Amino acid sequence: MSTLLSTVTVRVPGSTSNCGAGFDTLGLALQIYNQVTLTRVDGDAPRPVTAADGRAQAMVETSAAAFFAAARIRPFGFSYQITGDVPPARGLGSSVTVIGGVLGGLNALSGVSLSGHQLVAIATAIEGHPDNAAAGILGGFCVARCDATTGAYVDTVRVELPEELAFVATSPDVEMLTKESRGVLPATLPYFDAVKSINSTAYLVAAMVSGEYERLRHSVTDYMHEPYRLPRIPGGRSAITAGVAAGAYTGWLSGSGSTVLCVAPKSVAGEVARAMQAAFTEAGLTSTARVLSADNTGLTVE
Template sequence: MIAETIKVQVPATTANMGPGFDCLGMALGLYNEIHMSLSPGKLFIDVQGEGAEDIKRDETNIVWQAAQRVFQELDLENPGLTIKLINQIPTSRGLGSSAAAIVGGLIAANQLTGGILDQDRLLGLATELEGHPDNVAPALLGGIVISVVAEGEVHYIKINPPEDLNTVVAIPDFLLSTRKAREVLPKTVSLRDAIFNLSHTALLVGALCEKRLDLLSVAGKDVLHQPYRASLIPGMKEVIQAANEAGALNVTLSGAGPTVIALTSGFSEEIARSMEQTFQRANVKCQVKMLKPAVEGTIIL
């Protein structure tokens, strides 16, 4: 074990990007920091910033549980830890806060133990803890990541985002759990809808690889999850329409929501204003952020 304090920085993420349900995600330039050091015989957790009033400070804390998974993987006794969380990523808003906690906890604990586990194994552990790789993969690797789990192994390809791609992110002032957002989804879908999302996901990935931003408005459409989740988010449909009319390249739910994210070429005050005002007309307070995609994933500070 290393005696020094390990500090890591983990980006927010947006999953699905429209049609790429549970298999596509992108890192965003909004970050949490995790500071971790040995504290023999005790656990101490301090939380600053987003979620400070709600995040658990005991052994149910996600960062602590991720760290424990590393110690278990290495067949080490669980040491006491001091953990400091400095959070900018809002919790339960569809921006990958739990993925950031999991990835940050794994990376920090791995560094404390000498960096034994490699990146692919850490991604496998993160996927095991999160349940799917769409957020944890870009949180760890950065950029845009397509990921598939096959026979317990995560297979992925990272794409560097087009240089002129940016985002406008409207974050409503209410929580929406991933569990609740999944409960409204149908158990089965029609062949027509499956083909729709398969074809649009393929076009979206191709457009991102070829830097064809002009195709995003078509490629980013979805019929598998967003129509069902709209009932949970007042004003969602109107916000998407307003942002598109203001010039966005594509507008989707970020992950399970309630955050709505617009892909843009350059930053647009008009798009940001249209999203905020449309949510306000639905009696939903929100904050709007303009974020660059993050090419780098989790880094050790």
Template sequence: MIDLESAISKERRITLKLPGATSNLGPGLDCLGLALNIYSKMSFFILPENDPGIPLITFKGSIAKSSLAQDQGTLTYTILSRLWKQDQNLLQRARIIIDSEIPLGVGLGSSSTAILGALWAANVFKDRIPTAPALLAEACELEGHPETLAACLLGSMVVCGPSSTSKKIVTQRLNWPREWHLIVVSPQYSLTTPTARRILPKEVKFEDAVHNIQKTALLVAAVSRNDEQALMEALDDRMHEPYRAQLVPELSRLRRELASQPIIGCVLSGAGSSVLVVVNEKRKVKVLEQIKDWAESEVKPPRVLDLQVDQEGIQELQI
């Protein structure tokens, strides 16, 4: 089989490094995103001519072992197909290699990497320079929740919301304090966004809505001012986690396990199924050890990831 990475000229290939991402961070439902230093490397190639003997999509890394890998590849290729609908010759010559360490279907932004990777490649191969606002606008037409997309695109923490005067998404990027590390507990089962949405109530109590507004505002202030005590108070949700906890029992079990530990907070990662633990790097070793011991005691041990926040967002690699 042809080695695409060595056989195709630089003008006909691009390689992207895209971070995973989490969202919500407790109370910030559908408006807060955070990039993670776990990555998907996506390489896009344009063959000189179509060769049916070369697979459309090749998987490497952890994703190659996932039963959901084909879904990730299909999403990427489907987006290219939409964007290049009028250029079938280009589409037929396109090939993709996905080398990803991001677990799929567990609330860590894998779909955002697929969407943004395809959009970036589609622009570059059409000699258009990708810009963050344009990419985010295009991506949001394909994926209705911008916070994970924006975090993957821009890096660090983002606050997102729809414009009141246009169809644009307004984003603000904040610098997440580097000493606040993240431990992700990723169960063996996946959880689709529609499933996690359906369990939410159609209406919420007024006092719960006010609670979340207050906590989200406090969370943003805590990050901006590097105030760990304020962040501990802010990571408290009443609008989605009490309901989604029914689908992710690891959330309540892990909170009980860590009740006496000096963590900053423990929240769902996105809609689940992963759980996110925020901890100061000075206290991480003991907490991480306890989480790993707890995970090993589970009937179906979840994967434990020792992560930090990615500060760069999408990067085009010169290979």
């Protein structure tokens, strides 16, 4: 007879998404993590352990309801605590660390064992897009596909990336909620803005998959979301330009911001980080630069 767990800790990586013009499609897991600990308690509602955890209450309630519905089991009560290094509301997939942590935790506590792709499908429905959900749960560089009519998650093609490829994520000390940042996007795009964005995205994906990272140089030209979002982040555009001038292959606005990220050979990553931070300082913002490698593991139950 199997005994059900009463407490579990789930580790979920942060992630960068869009990766230029791959809006709502490309996601890449990074070696920066949050841990979400769930413990069974009486009742049928989620309870935050600390006041800071309570900021995620609505997200945790939605995730729990979606899990219990998908698993077709009776809801049970649990407490949750979120720890780790992924900064909230900075474009590094913090919401998926919370949503994924709750889904993975309930999966383990209930013994239901939904698959990784099933968890991505639930997280995609909650987030409204699959990019961070696929990367955070499955790990690696992910190209995620949704049904064109319903928007429901269909599948992800993922590749693993080597330790030597550095992702310099520089976060100004400004929170940017995805919901608000999506609100500044236009309803329609000029046709050739879409064409130029497709050209850049297809080439970037091919370079990532082939492992010919030198070919990433200057590959990102995004007309899908950066022109509308970057002007709201003082120093954001200059930080990418400075990172590339310091030796990075290319760079992009990470998710919906406020983090900007450059991809670089590890040998020049320190120089790239200094250049990016200097651009934010010049614009009057303090920032944190993190030199990260890709995470190829995704969500793990500890």
